[in-house]
Amino acid sequence: xxxxxxxxxxxxxxxxxxxxxxxxxxxxxxxxxxxxxxxxxxxxxxxxxxxxxxxxxxxxxxxxxxxxxxxxxxxxxxxxxxxxxxxxxxxxxxxxxxxxxxxxxxxxxxxxxxxxxxxxxxxxxxxxxxxxxxxxxxxxxxxxxxxxxxxxxxxxxxxxxxxxxxxxxxxxxxxxxxxxxxxxxxxxxxxxxxxxxxxxxxxxxxxxxxxxxxxx
Amino acid sequence: xxxxxxxxxxxxxxxxxxxxxxxxxxxxxxxxxxxxxxxxxxxxxxxxxxxxxxxxxxxxxxxxxxxxxxxxxxxxxxxxxxxxxxxxxxxxxxxxxxxxxxxxxxxxxxxxxxxxxxxxxxxxxxxxxxxxxxxxxxxxxxxxxxxxxxxxxxxxxxxxxxxxxxxxxxxxxxxxxxxxxxxxxxxxxxxxxxxxxxxxxxxxxxxxxxxxxxxxxxxxxxxxxxxxxxxxxxxxxxxxxxxxxxxxxxxxxxxxxxxxxxxxxxxxxxxxxxxxxxxxxxxxx
Numbered sequence: 001x002x003x004x005x006x007x008x009x010x011x012x013x014x015x016x017x018x019x020x021x022x023x024x025x026x027x028x029x030x031x032x033x034x035x036x037x038x039x040x041x042x043x044x045x046x047x048x049x050x051x052x053x054x055x056x057x058x059x060x061x062x063x064x065x066x067x068x069x070x071x072x073x074x075x076x077x078x079x080x081x082x083x084x085x086x087x088x089x090x091x092x093x094x095x096x097x098x099x100x101x102x103x104x105x106x107x108x109x110x111x112x113x114x115x116x117x118x119x120x121x122x123x124x125x126x127x128x129x130x131x132x133x134x135x136x137x138x139x140x141x142x143x144x145x146x147x148x149x150x151x152x153x154x155x156x157x158x159x160x161x162x163x164x165x166x167x168x169x170x171x172x173x174x175x176x177x178x179x180x181x182x183x184x185x186x187x188x189x190x191x192x193x194x195x196x197x198x199x200x201x202x203x204x205x206x207x208x209x210x211x212x213x214x215x216x
Numbered sequence: 217x218x219x220x221x222x223x224x225x226x227x228x229x230x231x232x233x234x235x236x237x238x239x240x241x242x243x244x245x246x247x248x249x250x251x252x253x254x255x256x257x258x259x260x261x262x263x264x265x266x267x268x269x270x271x272x273x274x275x276x277x278x279x280x281x282x283x284x285x286x287x288x289x290x291x292x293x294x295x296x297x298x299x300x301x302x303x304x305x306x307x308x309x310x311x312x313x314x315x316x317x318x319x320x321x322x323x324x325x326x327x328x329x330x331x332x333x334x335x336x337x338x339x340x341x342x343x344x345x346x347x348x349x350x351x352x353x354x355x356x357x358x359x360x361x362x363x364x365x366x367x368x369x370x371x372x373x374x375x376x377x378x379x380x381x382x383x384x385x386x387x388x389x390x391x392x393x394x395x396x397x398x399x400x401x402x403x404x405x406x407x408x409x410x411x412x413x414x415x416x417x418x419x420x421x422x423x424x425x426x427x428x429x430x431x432x433x434x435x436x437x438x439x440x441x442x443x444x445x446x447x448x449x450x451x452x453x454x455x456x457x458x459x460x461x462x463x464x465x466x467x468x469x470x471x472x473x474x475x476x477x478x479x480x481x482x483x484x485x486x487x488x489x490x491x492x493x494x495x496x497x498x499x500x501x
Contacts, residue, residue: 002400007443034241034446036470041446043237120243121444121470124351128444128470164243165351182242184342184352190242 001042001050009037009130014118018195023060028053035194036119037128077114077197080162080177082153083208084110088176095138095155095172107202109133110174114197115160125164125182125190129198132160144170151177153200175200178211219283219366222358223317226278229358231337232465234267236345236352240469246449247347248465250426250488251292251328252481253386258291258332261309261382269339269346271331271358277320278358284314285373286366292329293389293489296322307384309334311373326389326489335369349466392417394483395501399452401442401474408437409454409476410500417495418460420487426466429487431496434458444472450484452477462487 003020005013020040021033032043044050084107086092096106115129122128132155140156145168148154152163154171163169164181182190192198203211232255235248249255249272256266271278277295289309290297297304298319304310306329312318323329339346342353350356402409412435421430435458447453451463453473462479463471477498479487490496 002446004400009443032238034469036445037443039446041240041448119470120241122243122468124239124243124349126243182351189239189343193241 001044001053003040003042005038005040007038009118011116011130013038014116014195019064020057020061023057023064027056027060034119036121077199078191079201080179080198081203081207081211082111082175082177082200083203083205084175085205085208087205088208089153089174091154091172092174095174099135099138101135106136106174109136110160111200111202114199117192117194117196117198119194120190120192123164123167123182127161127181127192127198129159129161132158136160138172140170141172144168145173148173149176151179151181153177176208178203178208178215180215219286220364221281221283222360222362222364223279223281225358225360225362226273226320227276228274229278230272230348230356231269231339231346231353231358232272232348233269233346235465236343236347236349239343240446240448242343243469244343244352245349245427245466245469247345247349249330250465251326251330251485253485254291254293254328255330255332257307257384258289258330261289261291261307262287262332262334264332264334264336268332268336271337273320273323273329273331274327275323277323277329279317279319280364282312282314282316282318284366286312287334287371287373287376288312288318289332290320290329291332292323292326293386294323294325295320295329296324307382309378311376311378327491328488333366334371335367338365338367388482389486389489391486392495392497393499394479394487394496396452396477396479396483396498397501399475399478400445401454402476404474405437405439405454405476408435412437413498413500417497420490420492420494420496422492424492426464428464428467429462429490431460431462431498435460439474439476441472442474444470445475447471447475450479450481451475452479464488 017035017040024033030045034041113131115131118128118130137158138155148163148169150165152173153175154173156171232249235246255270259266259268291307295306348356418431421432423430437458439454439456449463449465453461454476455473
């Protein structure tokens with residue numbers, strides 16, 4: 001079952017989505033829900049007649065409509081260390097030159113916002129984040145790189161994000177995080193979920209190398 | 217318990233089952249067998265449950281050495297199946313003995329066959345499935361030199377009656393017509409699309425794999441990207457240049473091309489067996 005909301009990217013839409021997911025979970029405990037910017041996907045364990053379920057859902061959602069939607073987007077802000085050293089950020093210098101911006105200014109603009117995790121998609125562990133400062137908007141590369149290393153932090157168009165695994169990609173690589181974004185050996189393969197917020201914390205190259213060493 | 221030695225892995229052989237269902241929130245594709253009908257048939261013929269893990273074997277298959285007796289079955293459309301030097305029938309269970317070498321040098325009709333073993337492979341499920349996929353499982357295909365373990369079973373091979381009649385209903389795989397349904401963005405392209413479906417035959421493009429099957433030629437129709445939305449196996453995307461791409465089992469969980477059509481499972485089963493260059497007609501059902 002697919003539920004569509006207004007086709008836009010904004011925190012209020014996400015708030016509604018999280019609310020719908022909560023209602024669905026309450027009404028149908030055996031269902032599985034996930035979302036993108038503006039859609040909720042619901043899977044049921046068996047083929048079932050959905051007519052009744054849709055009726056129930058509508059009634060429930062409408063009943064809550066007039067109430068204050070106080071559901072908090074998140075109670076959780078997760079800090080993600082990022083190293084902006086030249087050797088880990090192959091595209092940073094060109095980026096700064098084109099923007100006529102200093103490294104300090106860039107780091108300030110990139111680490112200040114709390115980015116909202118809208119959902120995880122594309123590749124296992126890939127976060128769709130909202131909240132990039134307008135001054136850092138930058139078109140994607142005309143020709144994608146054949147291989148971007150896992151952990152690379154990139155900027156493409158209006159988005160910033162982290163590559164969870166080695167993959168081709170068209171974003172400008174401006175830093176790298178030592179943490180694993182997706183590891184099936186952990187109890188929770190991804191530490192993030194839709195509605196969380198993350199904040200980048202600048203670290204030195206030494207700190208980056210130390211953390212990589214620690215993880216081995 | 218070492219049971220099977222992988223002498224050669226073949227072109228692309230991988231463990232699959234019915235898929236990894238509830239991990240889309242972490243960006244994990246469904247994965248699982250491309251042709252559910254034949255995978256289920258293989259399991260049925262060796263008396264396994266339908267969601268037991270099987271080997272999905274593509275075009276040029278592996279060579280496997282069995283290190284003890286087993287009841288096995290290879291299912292699909294047509295393939296050369298050799299046990300030592302003896303040819304075996306597809307879609308029939310048979311017993312292999314310790315020391316036997318099973319070879320599937322070529323699939324002669326369709327793209328994939330499925331190998332099931334009575335009792336199942338002893339394989340760890342990761343995120344609820346044995347399906348191999350990059351960054352979820354260690355390898356994304358079978359590796360030469362690997363040893364595969366089987367679950368312990370209690371079976372008296374001598375007493376088996378393997379002549380039970382099983383009807384294999386796969387005639388519909390020979391048809392060109394593939395039933396499709398309307399997708400979430402169908403309406404916006406309704407007029408052009410309906411016309412195109414009625415008049416065109418599509419060829420399976422060479423960039424088709426476990427993620428998606430491309431249908432050529434491109435339509436004289438441009439699409440506008442949508443907001444990144446939910447996609448899943450069976451969705452048909454219309455790219456900005458007018459190409460139809462049918463998403464298959466390893467497809468991403470989100471995408472930004474309009475989802476103009478949707479294939480029911482029976483249709484994706486059939487499509488997964490169509491080879492590059494084969495022609496299909498999409499029929500709105």
